[in-house]
Amino acid sequence: MIHSRLSRILATMVAAATMTTSPAPAHAAGDAVSRVEAYLNGIRTEPGRLREFAFDLPKGADVHAHLSGSVPTRGLLGSAMRDGLCVDTTSFVASAPPCRAGQRPARDAATDLSFGDDVVRAWSMQGFTPGSESGHDHFFAAFGKFGAASAHKGEMLAAYASQAAAENQFALEVMLSRQSGKIGELAKKVGFNPDPARLRERLLAGGAMAAIVKAAREDADADLKEMRAALQCGKEGADPGCALPLRFILQVTRTSAPEVVFAQMVLGFELAEADQRYVGVNLVAPEDDPVALRDYRLHMSMLGYLRGVYSKAHISLHAGELASGLAPAADLRFHIGEAVRTGKAERIGHGVDVAGEDGSAGLLAEMARKHVLVEIALTSNCQILQVCGDRHPFAAYREAGVPVTLVTDDAGIEHTDLSSEYVRAITTYGLRYADVKSMARAALDHGFLQGRGLWRAPDDYTPAPECAGTPLGGASPPAACKALLKASPKAGAEWNQEAAFTAFEDRYDG
Structure with missing residues (x-):
């Protein structure tokens, strides 16, 4: 019954993606890329064929997706x-x-x-x-x-995973909340202390935080069991979503009281230390909320402190999801820079108001130098902030050498999918095939899957020494490369994507 319900959900999600084409004959890799470029140039004004192209394109991962907003x-x-x-x-x-x-x-x-x-x-x-x-x-x-209708997280994860696999993604990252009630009770019992070390000490004392961590891990167990049942994992005809590695990013509600925000952050960092399925934290809720604005610098300092205490959790932050009129002008001058410098963000979600930041050019150069990825949500920014087309800083980030990738944010609420985001970017900004390929690679390169990447350096899509000189994604990598792929979930996902790129380029090379 669960599987049949899921099938109905997924039918809604993929109804627009039923077209097929016959594969084109294979050519040499270098020739194939240029031929795919020519193919793309020939279909830019044909919505149906462009949609098909974007749907088939290997797209890495959607690294900015809220589970509750992603389900149709x-x-x-x-x-x-x-x-x-x-x-x-x-x-x-x-x-x-x-x-x-x-x-x-x-x-x-x-x-x-x-x-x-x-x-x-x-x-x-x-x-x-x-x-x-x-x-x-x-x-x-x-x-x-x-x-109240989003209680079945396992089924929601199943729909999310199935759609991701259908769209040729190779890893899953999803933001969700865990044990919010219990963590709120603990925080209120402990109270606020402006010294983060003392506050953390109080939160960890007595075993209450450890119990919440245990409960959050059990939540993951239950959700994944429900998800796997819905996808028929381990059975004949299992959904391809079963094969994708899944990681959770803990949501921290930035509109809560300071002690609750800090407690949620600690939970996220503790979970990453204890359970490899949990890989990071992110602040959610409207960035322009009065409490979020009031406490913005405090939140960044909390994250900066915790980054120095814990080693495993990653930090991706909604920052600069603002536009003129939503927040006081002063707040449009520092949020992204504060997230990068004080909050130690490895990725920035949205980053829409970067042009208004103090020292914007210097900030962009710093983000490029530090390889801070920007998660670009074109549909979301247009719908929520009315920042669309030439008003969006997408081109400015790219011109400054800041790594970017496309994301959905909340595909269900926004009635979009990752393929539609690629279509929108190609159409609006005249992107070439090489551009979209780099953005798709960047999603995994900057993703929070554990392990070394396939590439020799961030944003340098030259293979690591172990895998140099061999066809990327090939069936028989040399021993050293095979060892890297076996040891690293990240490198393994990237290898799978490279194999998919080869097949994609064979299909669309003219």
Whole structure:
């Protein structure tokens, strides 16, 4: 039953990607790249063929995806119907039964299609037109409306993994929250201390944090068990999503009280030390929220301190997800720089307001020098911030040599997918095949999978010495290269992507 429900969800997600073409004959690798470039140039004005090209393109990974926002909205509505939830007819907030006055059973959407459409519009950006409510406010309000319908994380992970595999991704990174209630209780019991060392000491004392870490690891166990069941992993006909390595990034709610924010950060760092499935932390919730603005520098200093204490957790930060009018002008002058320099961010999510940062040119040069990747979410930034096309700093980052990759942010709410983000980038910015190939490689190069990468240096797509001189992605790598691939999940995923690039270039080389 779970698998059949999942199939219906996935059918919605991939309905636009059913076209096929016959493979082209293989040519030499160098010739193939130039021929793919020529093919791309020939289809730029043909939406169907361009979509097919982008869908088939090996795309590394979507390294900026929130689990709760990544599932198709009608899939969430299906969960609400199955769980017997109620939906407020004015606010469209889902809640547990019994239904009260002013609410309707979610299952009414099965027979009242207009009601179902209203729910989907309230829970997503589908059909949204800015008016009395901005895209920013509508987007962030959606999470609170469908929250009760997002309880089945394992099934959500299954839908996410299946879609990623179908779109030719080779690893999974997903942001989610864990044990928020328990960590909040602990933080409030401990209280705030401006000395992060003392505050961490208090949080770790008495074993309460250790118990929360244990519970979060058990959450992962349960979710992955449900996910694997939904994908039929280990059985004949298993979904290809079963084969993708999956890693979690713990969400830290930046609008919470300082002691709660710090406790969530500590949980993320502790989890990364204890469990290789957890690889990092990220701050979530509106960056322009008054509390988030007030505590921004404090949050960065907390992360900087924890970076010096722990060795394993990575840091990727929503920073610069701002535009004029959303926040005081002063806040548009330092958020990205503070995230890079004080918060020790290895990746920046969005980075939309970089042009307004103090010393913007110097910051861009610093990010390029430090290899700080920017996670570019074109659809999200256009819908939420109304920063689109030439107003977006995508081209500025690339011109400055800052590594970038394309991401979805919240594909379900935004009604997009990673292939659509590549189509949008190719169409809007005239990208060449070499550009999109580099961005797809960058996703894994800067991804948080453990191990050495396939490349000799960051953003230098020359093979590491062990794998030099052999066809990348080939079936019979030399012994030293084989040892690297076996020891490193990251190198293994990158090798698989290179094999897919070879097949892709054979198919589209003219």
